[in-house]
Amino acid sequence: SRLSAMLLIGTLVFGAVGCTNMNKTQQGALSGTAGGALLGAGISALAGGSGTTGALIGGGLGAIAGGLYGHSQNK
Secondary structure, eight states: OHHHHHHHHHHHHHHHHTOTTSOHHHHHHHHHHHHHHHHHHHHHHHTTSOHHHHHHHHHHHHHHHHHHHHHHHHO
């Protein structure tokens, strides 16, 4: 489970590197996903829960927050 979370985070981070053609909403969603997954996995692991579940929940919430922030930057 920890390996799955690390692979997910690694994929998101490496995917963010090649995003020069994305608008700010898309960039915000992607960076929010990566940051949220990392934070969610860390908090979940510290609390004694599943790091994978924390990464998935954090990634989802981060994607929403990052997308909303990026969208506000487009205006």
